[in-house]
Amino acid sequence: MKEIVPSPPPLVHNQYESVRQLFSKNVIPSYGRFDLVLSHGAGSYVFDVAGKRYLDLGGGIAVCCLGHAHPAITDALVEQSRKLIHVSNLYFTEPQGRLAAELVRRIGAGKCFFANSGAEANEGLFKLARKFGHDEGRFEILTATNSFHGRTMAGIAATGQDKVKKGFEPMTPGFRHVPFNDLAAARNAISPATVAILIEGVQGEGGVTPATAEYLLGLRALCDEKKLLLLMDEVQCGYFRSGKFLSFHRILEGTPPDSGLRTLGSDFLPDGVSMAKSLGGGFPIGAFWVRAPYADLLGPGTHATTFGGTPLACAVALKILEVIGRERLDENARKLGDWMKSELERLAASYPQVVRRARGFGFMLGLELVEREKIAAFAASDKTAAVQFVNRLHQAGVLTIPAGTQIVRLLPPLNLKPQEAGEGISKIEEVVRSLV
């Protein structure tokens, strides 16, 4: 493989210890990293510096939607970088306009803004809400307990988990948390200052918990009644992972017309949607979409970012959409993901001493373990059951992502093959069986 950065002297080249030392001396230790040093990937597999191969069912936390080193992404990067990488948002560029049109076509009448990450996309939604309520003195956004919305100052204030806030108080004002999937709690929490409600379609970091159809439809009706914006964070759960473009498309499909709720599933639209992660397949890009009536609220001079929507990022994102559409990877995520879920359910039924239940749908799945103290092999360590299970899977050659203390997430590439899904399940079963 061609070296992009000049190699260090051969003795230390690519050695696990030397990379670890570079990190311990030079990289701020804000992440709890696993003991793996990864060097390259191909398709659904990544390799560590010792050459060991791992099936990547974590997808870089729901990012690598076409797996690793996909030739279409490489070609888009190379071709576009030969033409134009960046010019700033002082000018118009075709890739940004085309990508916005593709997103609008898939979500609904409205407009998009491009950023660089999920947290930044959410920041845009917070500013949209503030602008919406500004002249009436309304500013407060309700978010859900156990939610996750990013690590910026407003992101941690919006996130419904104390662990991300600890040590960074005082929090940015204007956020309050309400229990997820509890419509009455949302209604009761609305104050004269409330301007918006923000939720994830499927809580990801919080442990793979989908919103119910009734909750989404009820929130829409509540927001209409109280003149609030309904905002959805689709950063992790969106982008075809559910089998549909956005998670609410899947949650609401087949909502019965006689469900007694005013807004039917097929007509449902939030007022704002944030996206990132799989949008760039690993190349950083975030975006938010705003529904038509509010799409011009953020007028000239109100919001900006130097790197947002570069021709390079947008060309990659456009190519990804083309590949997903051509290869029907949405259907793959749905069919194969739902098969994997049924296999995880089988594990829960066969090994209740270790697995409590399977969670999620499509390619956003969670394996919920029983409490650490109930798994003899885990009881001695103070690491969570989820982290210990993920470590055992590393030994077995599979990457997954822990969530909370007991949930192991599977967020594989959308182009995962059936045989790879089968390999993943049998390795997970091996690990489960070793814990019985």
Ligand SMILES: Cc1ncc(COP(=O)(O)O)c(C=O)c1O
């Ligand atoms: C639902 C959700 N929102 C926002 C974010 C933040 O995205 P980023 O890490 O790109 O800032 C994440 C990241 O995991 C997420 O899962």
